[in-house]
Amino acid sequence: MKVSIRAVAVAAAAVLALTACSAGSSTSSGSSPGGEQKLSIGLVAEPASLDFTTTDGAAIPQALLGNVYETLVKQDDSGKIVPSLAKSWKVSPDRKTYTFDLVDNAKFTNGKQFTASDAVFSINRVKTAWTISLKSAMDVVSDAKALSPTQLQVTLAKPSNDWLFRMTTRIGAMFSESGVSALATDPVGTGPFKFSKWNRGDSIVLARNDGYWSTKPFFQQITLKYFKDATALNNALLTNTINVVGTVQAPEALSQFTSNSKYQVIEGTTNGEVLLSFNNSRPVFKDLRTRQAIRMAIDHKALLDTCWAGRGKLIGSMVPPTDPWYEDLTGVAPYDLAKAKSLLQASGAAGKTLRLRLPTLPYATSCGQVVKSDLEQAGLKVQIDQLEFPAAWLTTVFKNADYDMSIIAHVEPRDLGAVFGNPKYYTRYDDPTLQADLAAADAGDEATQVADMKKAARRLSEQAAGDWLFLLPNLMVADKDIKGLPTNAITEAFDLSQLSR
Amino acid sequence: MILRLIERTAVFLVSLAVSTVLVFAFMAILPGDPARVALGVNASDQAVAELRRQFGLDRPLPTQYFDWVGGLLRGDLGTSYVSKVAIGPQVFDRLQVTLWLVVAGMIIALLVAAPAGTVMAARHRQVSGLALSAVSQLGVAIPAFLAGILLIVVFAVKLGWLPANGWTPPAQDPAMFLKQLILPALSLGLVQGAVLTRYVRSAVLDVLREDYLRTARAKGLRPFQALWKHGLRNAAVPVVTVLGLQLATLLIGAVVVERVFVIPGLGSLLLDGVSNRDLLLVQDVVMVLVLAVLLVNFLVDVLYVALDPRLRTAS
Numbered sequence: 001m002k003v004s005i006r007a008v009a010v011a012a013a014a015v016l017a018l019t020a021c022s023a024g025s026s027t028s029s030g031s032s033p034g035g036e037q038k039l040s041i042g043l044v045a046e047p048a049s050l051d052f053t054t055t056d057g058a059a060i061p062q063a064l065l066g067n068v069y070e071t072l073v074k075q076d077d078s079g080k081i082v083p084s085l086a087k088s089w090k091v092s093p094d095r096k097t098y099t100f101d102l103v104d105n106a107k108f109t110n111g112k113q114f115t116a117s118d119a120v121f122s123i124n125r126v127k128t129a130w131t132i133s134l135k136s137a138m139d140v141v142s143d144a145k146a147l148s149p150t151q152l153q154v155t156l157a158k159p160s161n162d163w164l165f166r167m168t169t170r171i172g173a174m175f176s177e178s179g180v181s182a183l184a185t186d187p188v189g190t191g192p193f194k195f196s197k198w199n200r201g202d203s204i205v206l207a208r209n210d211g212y213w214s215t216k217p218f219f220q221q222i223t224l225k226y227f228k229d230a231t232a233l234n235n236a237l238l239t240n241t242i243n244v245v246g247t248v249q250a251p252e253a254l255s256q257f258t259s260n261s262k263y264q265v266i267e268g269t270t271n272g273e274v275l276l277s278f279n280n281s282r283p284v285f286k287d288l289r290t291r292q293a294i295r296m297a298i299d300h301k302a303l304l305d306t307c308w309a310g311r312g313k314l315i316g317s318m319v320p321p322t323d324p325w326y327e328d329l330t331g332v333a334p335y336d337l338a339k340a341k342s343l344l345q346a347s348g349a350a351g352k353t354l355r356l357r358l359p360t361l362p363y364a365t366s367c368g369q370v371v372k373s374d375l376e377q378a379g380l381k382v383q384i385d386q387l388e389f390p391a392a393w394l395t396t397v398f399k400n401a402d403y404d405m406s407i408i409a410h411v412e413p414r415d416l417g418a419v420f421g422n423p424k425y426y427t428r429y430d431d432p433t434l435q436a437d438l439a440a441a442d443a444g445d446e447a448t449q450v451a452d453m454k455k456a457a458r459r460l461s462e463q464a465a466g467d468w469l470f471l472l473p474n475l476m477v478a479d480k481d482i483k484g485l486p487t488n489a490i491t492e493a494f495d496l497s498q499l500s501r
Numbered sequence: 502m503i504l505r506l507i508e509r510t511a512v513f514l515v516s517l518a519v520s521t522v523l524v525f526a527f528m529a530i531l532p533g534d535p536a537r538v539a540l541g542v543n544a545s546d547q548a549v550a551e552l553r554r555q556f557g558l559d560r561p562l563p564t565q566y567f568d569w570v571g572g573l574l575r576g577d578l579g580t581s582y583v584s585k586v587a588i589g590p591q592v593f594d595r596l597q598v599t600l601w602l603v604v605a606g607m608i609i610a611l612l613v614a615a616p617a618g619t620v621m622a623a624r625h626r627q628v629s630g631l632a633l634s635a636v637s638q639l640g641v642a643i644p645a646f647l648a649g650i651l652l653i654v655v656f657a658v659k660l661g662w663l664p665a666n667g668w669t670p671p672a673q674d675p676a677m678f679l680k681q682l683i684l685p686a687l688s689l690g691l692v693q694g695a696v697l698t699r700y701v702r703s704a705v706l707d708v709l710r711e712d713y714l715r716t717a718r719a720k721g722l723r724p725f726q727a728l729w730k731h732g733l734r735n736a737a738v739p740v741v742t743v744l745g746l747q748l749a750t751l752l753i754g755a756v757v758v759e760r761v762f763v764i765p766g767l768g769s770l771l772l773d774g775v776s777n778r779d780l781l782l783v784q785d786v787v788m789v790l791v792l793a794v795l796l797v798n799f800l801v802d803v804l805y806v807a808l809d810p811r812l813r814t815a816s
Contacts, residue, residue, distance in 0.1 A: 048539075048583035048777050055583065056540055131552065133544045184585045200584075200591065201765025201773070202668065225763075227666075228772065231650070232763050235665040239657050391533025391778045399537060 034218035037501060039482070040203075041494075042233045042242040044249055046226035050198065051183035052170050053130040058411065058492065061170045063204055063224050066493035068109075069189035071172035072100055072119065072152075073164065075413075075491050079322040081164060085114065085174055085190065086152075095159035095445070100152040106213040108176040109194040116146035122175045123154065129180075130171070137166035159443045165414060169492055192217045192497040202226065206496065218484075218500035230362075234477075237263070243482060246494065248475035249362060251309035257477045264480050268487035269313060271320050272409040272472030274363055275419070276371060279404055280465065281428035284349055291464035293343035295333035297378035298371060304470045307366035312470040317461040318416040320471055322490045325453035332461040340378040353381040357396065357403040359389035364407040367469055371407070398426045409472050413490065416456060417442075420465050429465045505806060513799040520791045521573070525566050528780045535582050535778040556582050569784065578785045583777045588785050591770065596789060598668060599766035602689060602755045603748070605682055609690025610697050610747075617694075618701025619733070622709060623724060625702070634702075640695020645754040649688035649761040656684060666763035685762040689754050693747055700743045704736040711735070738805060745801030749794045 047059035066074065072086035083089075086100040106114035126138040140163050143155040156163060166172065179188030187195045190213065193206040203225040208217050225242055227233040230249035234256070236242045248254060257263040278285045278294070285291055300314050313321065316329030344350040354375070358368045365386070372382040382405075387393040397403045410419055417438045423430035434456055441452035461468075474489035484498035536552035537544060553559050557568070572579055578588040617633055624630035643651075657665035664681050671678040708714060709732065717727040756768030763769075767786055774782040 046773070048773070048779070049585060051585070054539075054585075056544070131544075131548055132540060133548070199765065201595065201769050202763070227763055228760055228769070229763075232666050232761060235653055235658055236667075236763070239661065239665040241664060241667055388533070388776075390776070391531075391538050394537055395533050 034220060034500060036220045037218070038221040038223070039219045039244070039499060039501075040223040040225055040242040041244040041246050041496075042225050042227055042236050043246040043494075044227055044230075044233065046201070047204075049184040050187050050195070050204075052132070052173075053126075053135075053183060054132065055184075056132045056134075061492035062494045063206075064187055064189070064191075064195070065170050065173060066191065066491075067193045067206060067496050068187050068191045068195055069170075069173035069175070070106075070191050071168055071174065072102070073167055073172070074493075075168045077486070077488065079324060079490060081168060085119075095443070096156045098154045098156070098164065099147070100154070102150045102152060103213060104150050106190045107211055108179055108188050108190055109209060109211070110176060110179050110188045112176050112178060114174065114176075114190050115149040116152040117149070118174060118176055119152045120144045120146050121177045122173065125175065125180070126171050134166075134169070134171055137163065137169075138171055161444070161446070161449050162414070162417075162442050169413065193222065196221070215497075217497040219496070222496050222499070237477060244478040244485065245476060247489075248477060251311040251473070251475060254309070254311075254475070254477070262480055263477050264482070266474070266476040266478070266485055266487055267311060268474040268489065269321055270411065270472045270474045270489045271322075271413045271415070272411040273315065273318055273320065273415075274312075274367065274407065274409045274469040274472060275318075276467040276469055277406045277408065277427050278464075278466050279401055279426075279428055280430070281401065282404055284352055284354070284404070287347040287349065288463065289343040289347035290349040292333060293340040293347065293349070293378060294375060294380075295464050295467045296336045296343070297340035297380075298374045298467060298469070299335045300330070300469065301335075303367060303370045303374070306370050308363060308470065308473075311473045311475060313473070315468050315471045317457040317468055318410075318419065318466075319453070319457045320490065322488055323414060323453075325450045325457060327454060327457065329458060329461045332458070333464060333467075337378060344379050350379040351381065353383055354404040355383050355385060356405045356407070357385045357387055357393070358407055359393040359397075360386055361389050361408075363409065363472070364389075367407055371405075371469075401426050401428055407469065411472070413492075416453070416460065420460055427466060431459070431463065431465070434459055434463075434465075506803065509799060509802045513795055516795050517792065520795070521570055521788065522566070524784055524787050524791065525569065528784050529562055531778075531780070533778045535780050538778040539583055569781070573785075573788065579781045581779050581782050583779045583782075588782050591782075592767070592785055592789055595765060595767040595770045598764060599752070599755050599759070599768065601671075601682065602685055602758065602764070602766060603751050605686035606689030606693060606751055606755070607744075607748070609686055610693035610751075611744075613691065613694030614697035614701050618698040619705050619728065621698065621702040622705035623728065625706065633698075637695045637698040640692055641699070643692055643695075644757075645688050645692045646757045646761050648692050649685065649758050652684045652688050653761070666761075668762075668764045668766075681762075681764075685758050685764060688761075689751060689758055692754070693751055696750075697740070697743065697747065701736070701740055704739045705732065707739075708732040708736045741804055742801055745797050748797045752790055752793065 043062070045059045047057065047063060049055045050060060050064065052060040052064065070085050072084060073081050073089070074084040076082045085106055086102055089098055089100045091098055102114070102116055102119065108114060123138065123141060123144045126135050140156050140158065140160045141154060142157040145153055147153050174190060176188050192209055192212045192214070194209045196207040197205040203223050206222050206224070208220050210216065225236070227236065230253065233245055233249065234253055237245050254265060258265050278291060304310055304312050304314065314330045316332055319326045356368055356372060358364045368384055372384055375382050387396055397406050412418065419425060419427055420429045421435055421438045437452050437456040437459065441449045441456065444452065474487065476485055478485055481501050483500050486495060534549065536549045536556060536558065540548055540552060557565060569579070576589070578592060580586065581588050617637065621630045621633045653665045656663050663684050667681050669677040669681055705728065709728070714727055714732055717731050718724065722730065755766060756771060759766045759768035760772065767789070771783060771786045774786060
């Protein structure tokens, strides 16, 4: 997650550099741009553990990735892969061997120097010690070795563009061999912040890492404070308990901040495609006309206005605008009630009852009602079931695929292949053409990848494998004077190192 | 007296044993696999099975039950499925927070209910008594979380006098602790107080109709003097019973109020445990709550006897 208004970032960096110089002249040592300044950020969903190698969920990498742990390569604000702990890298002509040149001045917070052997250890450890499903992205690696303390060579079993991209996510996090004994409570990384304190049930405190190898962050201390309730989160900002609302949970409550000059509201995009998923293994969804009819029966603009206060973006397929292969595909199945009705008549689905099983998440609950009413106007019957999230939904819909339709935001980056490329996934979508496009995209060079992914996204939309209701917006509210907040939230990390006042 | 104590102790122990079975059974039928929730979407069935084995969830239910109860008897609450941290110290930390809330709420409830209920009873035919009665009626109707939200809107957001949420341990910063305690304790205490007021009122009314009070009045004591000297101790007996029962309500109210005020107490631990399917943690927290309620009821029974000498010979 990076700032997407580059000018702001550059200006902020310039200011930081200036203040650093003046501070350096007046104080003898250890002084950083923001001195002792502190910041509190309000977030939802506290992590259950600090160990993202064995516990799933977005909350842990949000707090730790990029802040405490660093990766060899990371994504910049435009979605491009850029250097981090690796200064540069080369890909062999057969696209199977990657040679990384690493920075030589990075240190772990336990005092150990970061070297290529730590990188080898971290990469191998994903295969042996990690338990979460994301680890499978490392399966393609056949060998990793240290050519020198600053040079790392990774060999893949087959060419894969996806592997380098996944190295920007949590599986690319670099650990110290002597720092993995207590990952759940004592994380050790090379990042701009170090883990300071976890007040369970309340907050996680990160402190500036004064031995950081690159530009030190502005704030001396950043507290991530966790709220279960959207109202409590907003109240905390209104009463100065926190300075930033990291993720707005109730967009309809934004007006109290937009009308107040003390605050700034930031709106960007995320990777969160809110998908009306179809269980493609059900007979009723075997007919393309039924699937298209459902997409055409939904008035997406009106739906977004009703259930998410008009905030968000209509995308029309499984690609957010920050991916290089994004195209606006909202025109593939435009809202057309009459056509939807006749398609349903033709396919014989008219009058059938579909079970819409919704997780208890705000967007799913409110959008589900609109979907039901739209589809009933087109001649389907819809029965809504609420399933407690995560436990009940995961078992019923996700694992057992006991559903006709559901609504869930797929927030993982570049997840088109994961959601629709695997016939065993809960969408049960089996399309050899799509699978071939995805495989070609992964093996080819950059231009091929973009072209093939475009093809795949368009096919998905034309085949109506699901319906993309909208893309969740990245909404933040903050004190007016806070700079460096990321406009788009497109990675797992919440980059705190760019924040300043 | 001793016989009665033995009887009450036996009832307490049997209730406790039965509740362990019930709590365990409820957890066992709760849908949702803890291993799958911990591993998240996309986890392979093999990985889920492996984690179930690690958690010991693949063993027969009776084995799991006796392991759990055996641990409880040794004071070992086990290790959380999700955070991999020992549950005992966590529950102990959170319990301290919740106890502050419950005790403060109880004190506020008593401070409201005792005088208000007495006045309402003594003046039950006068306008002032009726007016108080109406106000308490309103208090009974408002749930604690709504009271909390209203208090936040007025005193934190609009007036800015007190913080809207958060928690500071008293040892760390006593002034901040008190500031943050006031609103949640009030939202618990006022609502409980309103309920309690009605019990105090009827208890005092009953006492007022007793012969000994008429005798006291006949000896020349003024109404409130008579009540103070002879009546309140007797009126306290039913009120203490109710107070014990109220504690359960207060604990449950605390669970909700903790959420509204973002307080890291037992309630928020319980809610997190439920949504993460951290079954062992939920079992432990629920057992601690059950134990607290049973213990208080037991103490109330004992106190009952102490307050009313007539009951000592009754059995």
